[in-house]
Structure formats: structure tokens, C-alpha cells
Amino acid sequence: MWRCPLELLLLLLLAGESALGARRGRGRRELAPGLHLRGIRDAGGRYCQEQDLCCRGRADDCTLPYLGATCYCDLFCNRTVSDCCPDFWDFCLGVPPPFPPIQGCTHGTRIYPVLGTYWDNCNRCTCQEQGRWECDQEPCLVDQDMINAINQGNYGWLAGNHSAFWGMTLDEGIRYRLGTFRPSSSVSNMNEIHTVLRPGEVLPTAFEASEKWPNLVHEPLDQGNCAGSWAFSTAAVASDRVSIHSLGHMTPVLSPQNLLSCDTHNQRGCRGGRLDGAWWFLRRRGVVSDHCYPFVGREQDEAMGRGKRQATARCPSSHAHANDIYQVTPAYRLGSSEEEIMKELMENGPVQALMEVHEDFFLYQGGVYSHTPVSLGRPEQYRRHGTHSVKITGWGEETLPDGRTLKYWTNCREEGYGACDNS
Incomplete structure (x- = not known):
């Protein structure tokens, strides 16, 4: 049976009524679509x-x-x-x-009825009686006042509006854009692997892994609104290490989705996870390539299984057939010495790091990032932080206008290259 939308049926009825009225000689104009029977x-x-x-x-x-x-x-x-x-x-x-x-409210050139709503960034505004708007007061991830304060404060980096974050609250940013649990005490107390510098050895003031190993250090993947940095950073570092240590014979981009969906022991997928658990899974079970098991932005009930060299299940992607499993040697913990981290990176490839992310980090656009005090005078809900994990690919130095030298790590963001203060 053919069906029509209710709105179309209503217009047909109104048009029919108007036509009937004309035949009766009443001379009424059709009711315009923007008006209604009760008037304006x-x-x-x-x-x-x-x-x-x-x-x-x-x-x-x-x-x-x-x-x-x-x-x-x-x-x-x-x-x-x-x-x-x-x-x-x-x-x-x-x-x-x-x-x-x-009664209604005016916003811009539009008129809204009572209880009508519009969105102002991350806050919903609702029309009340007597033309009064009532808006939510949630701190937004994109905060123009904070952008202006950072750019006027000479903090060494520039802030800006990232359109992907527009409309998100600060709470949503902390919950959905990070996603690494703090390590347990057993992990924090692991013995550190110390890299010894030779007597008189001087490390360069700048280094970038992609320049030493061209085509073997991969571009980072965007985790989107999945709090899965634990999986993305682990897969990213493992991808580079496999490529570097196989001398380019294997250059996979390993699948974060494989970790998100299959590493379920004490892990929460796109709601956060542990780095030690991710490395354990890579060592004991292994993962396939991102081409075989691409990111979909959520956990999937897709058990790949583990064969001797291939997964026991087919690739979830219909465009890939090579379901090779990649495994790694046991992970190890580096010391906090700046020089030892630099030497490890320069000799063996990119490393993984934990960082405390504050509300201003989501506004980073360029320069050397360090947390600013611009939110100290605001209510507590404007000051939030969470734990994030990243891949570090190099380091450098920048001379400030006052003559000071500022050291930084590179590639501290999963969406693209950035720089983080390591002083």
C-alpha cells in the first residue's frame, strides 16, 4: 500500500479545503505554509x-x-x-x-517557540517564557576565552579552534579523547633498563626517527572519539619497531582495533586500557595489520584467534586477505633520565610515553606545549586532566626571545606532529 508523509497529507487536506471554499464562493486565500490555524x-x-x-x-x-x-x-x-x-x-x-x-525567543534572525532550543557550542539553550533564553553552563572543549588568554600570554605555543572538538564538553574530551589508565604499582616498580652513554658521548641537539629510518616510521592514526590511546600508542610504537628491527623486510601498520576488540583482560576498549596489558597481548597473542582489521571507532566482537603465523579468522576487511600475525618481544621500562631516553630512541626507534593532559592541551596548534595557568582563576569544573599515552619520535631545542633554550619531544599527538616541553 502506498503511504505518504503526514506533512504531505496535511498540505493536501488544506489545499482541498481551500479549493472547496473557492467553489462555494467564499473567496478565502490559501493558508500559507508558514502560518497556522491559530494565527501568527x-x-x-x-x-x-x-x-x-x-x-x-x-x-x-x-x-x-x-x-x-x-x-x-x-x-x-x-x-x-x-x-x-x-x-x-x-x-x-x-x-x-x-x-x-x-510567545517565543529571538536568536540571530530566527524566532523560536517556547521550549525551542539551539546549541551554543557544547551548551543547549532553551527558550523560556517572556522571550528569555536559559543555557547550560558546561565548560566546552573549545573555549575561545582560553584561546585568547593563551595567545596573549606568551607561553611559547599557539592555541586555536579544532573543528573536530566543536560541540564537545570538556568532560567529554577527557573521557573520549584520551584513554590510558595509570599504571599499577607493580608496573611502576618494574626494574628500569638503563642505557649507558659511552665516555665523552654527546647526543645531538635534535633528532627525528623518520629521518634516520625513512619509510619505516609510520604516520600516526587518529583515535577519534575512542578513549583508546593505550591501543593506538602501543600499536604505533610496535609498528615502527617491527619495521626498524626487520630492516624494512616487514613494514606493517599494526591494528589498534585488534587490541581494542580482542585484548579484553582488564581492558575496557574505547573506554580506556592499560599499557602493560597491551604489550602482553602483543607478545603472547599478536595482532594483524590495520589494513586487515581497520579502525571502526568502537569495540567489535571479532575474535581473530592465533595460528602459527596467521590468524585463524579471515580479515574483517573484505579488501585484505593477508591475515599475518605480528608479535613482539617483552616490553621494558626506561628510566626517567632524559639522555637515556634519547639514546634509546636514537638506537632502537620511537618510544612510548605517558603524559598528563590538561584542559588547554586540546587547543594546541603549534609551538612547544606546556601546561598554562590560564584556568586557575576559573571554577573547578574548568580545570580537568587525564592520562594519555603517545609515541615519541624525536627531540629538539628552541631558543626563546629572552635567550633561554627550551628542549622538547616531538610527535606527542596522535593526530599529527607536535612538540611537548621536556624540561
Whole structure:
């Protein structure tokens, strides 16, 4: 049976009523789509007055545009089914309208009914009685006041608006854009692997892994609104290490989705996870390539299984057939010595790091990032932080205008290259 939308059926009925009225000789105009049987939709407006338009009798060209429809300023519109302009009665006739206008609120060029809403970044504004707007007061991930304060404060980096974060609250940013649990005490107390510098060895002031190992250090993947940095950073570092230590014979981009979906022991997928658990899974079970098992932005119930060299299940992607399993040797913990981390990176490839992310990090656009105090004078809900894991690919130094030297690590963001203060 053929069905039509309710709105179309309503218009057909109205048109039919109008046609019937014309046949009876009543001479009524069709009700314009922007109007309704109870009269005007908004709380007012100087339509007839601004145009000084009041026509006698019926004058069908005595009209003005009105909310996408047409309203009239002639005496013929003084009837029950109203297509009058909002100020017809008081301006043209000098009397109150025969029915009260529907109250509403104005925002920009639009008029909203009572309880109508619009979004102001991450906050919903609702129209109340007497034309008053009531808006939520959630701190937003993109905060123009904070952007201005950072850029005016000479903190060594530039802030800006990332469109992907527009409309998200700060709480959502902390919950959905990070995603690494703090390590347990057993992991924190692991013995450190110390890299010994030779007597008189001087490390370069700048280094980038992609320059030493071209085509073997991969571009980072975007984790989107999945709190899975534990999986993304682990897969990214493992991808580079496999490529470097196989001398380029294997250059896989390993699958974060494989970890998100299959590493479920004490892990929470896109709601956060542990780095030690991710490395354990890579060592004991292994993962396939991102081409075989691409990122979908959530956990999937897809058990790949482990064969001797291939997964026991087919690739979830229909465009890939090579379901090779990649495994790694046991992970190890580096010391906190700046020089030892640099030497490890320069000799063996990119390393993984934990960082404390504060509310201003989401606004980073360029320069050497360090946490700023711009939110200290604001309410507590504007000051949030969480734990993030990243891949570090190099380091460098920058000379500030006052002559100070600022050291930094590179590639501290999963979406692209950045720099983080390592002083």
C-alpha cells in the first residue's frame, strides 16, 4: 500500500479545503505554509509598520515575506483563519489582536517557540517564557576565552579552534579523547633498563626517527572519539619497531582495533586500557595489520584467534586477505633520565610515553606545549586532566626571545606532529 508523509497529507487536506471554499464562493486565500490555524507564530514584529503598509479591502499584492511564507497587511485578513502580519491589528486597526501571539525567543534572525532550543557550542539553550533564553553552563572543549588568554600570554605555543572538538564538553574530551589508565604499582616498580652513554658521548641537539629510518616510521592514526590511546600508542610504537628491527623486510601498520576488540583482560576498549596489558597481548597473542582489521571507532566482537603465523579468522576487511600475525618481544621500562631516553630512541626507534593532559592541551596548534595557568582563576569544573599515552619520535631545542633554550619531544599527538616541553 502506498503511504505518504503526514506533512504531505496535511498540505493536501488544506489545499482541498481551500479549493472547496473557492467553489462555494467564499473567496478565502490559501493558508500559507508558514502560518497556522491559530494565527501568527512569533511574539511580534514590525512588518506592516516598517513598510507603512495598510491596504483597504482585499489586496492580494499587499504582502510581506514572513518566516518563509507570506503575510498580509490588507483589511481582508481580519478574520478567524489569520494570515495577517503580526502587527496588522495594532498598526492598521489600532486594536489588540483577536488572539494572543504565541510567545517565543529571538536568536540571530530566527524566532523560536517556547521550549525551542539551539546549541551554543557544547551548551543547549532553551527558550523560556517572556522571550528569555536559559543555557547550560558546561565548560566546552573549545573555549575561545582560553584561546585568547593563551595567545596573549606568551607561553611559547599557539592555541586555536579544532573543528573536530566543536560541540564537545570538556568532560567529554577527557573521557573520549584520551584513554590510558595509570599504571599499577607493580608496573611502576618494574626494574628500569638503563642505557649507558659511552665516555665523552654527546647526543645531538635534535633528532627525528623518520629521518634516520625513512619509510619505516609510520604516520600516526587518529583515535577519534575512542578513549583508546593505550591501543593506538602501543600499536604505533610496535609498528615502527617491527619495521626498524626487520630492516624494512616487514613494514606493517599494526591494528589498534585488534587490541581494542580482542585484548579484553582488564581492558575496557574505547573506554580506556592499560599499557602493560597491551604489550602482553602483543607478545603472547599478536595482532594483524590495520589494513586487515581497520579502525571502526568502537569495540567489535571479532575474535581473530592465533595460528602459527596467521590468524585463524579471515580479515574483517573484505579488501585484505593477508591475515599475518605480528608479535613482539617483552616490553621494558626506561628510566626517567632524559639522555637515556634519547639514546634509546636514537638506537632502537620511537618510544612510548605517558603524559598528563590538561584542559588547554586540546587547543594546541603549534609551538612547544606546556601546561598554562590560564584556568586557575576559573571554577573547578574548568580545570580537568587525564592520562594519555603517545609515541615519541624525536627531540629538539628552541631558543626563546629572552635567550633561554627550551628542549622538547616531538610527535606527542596522535593526530599529527607536535612538540611537548621536556624540561
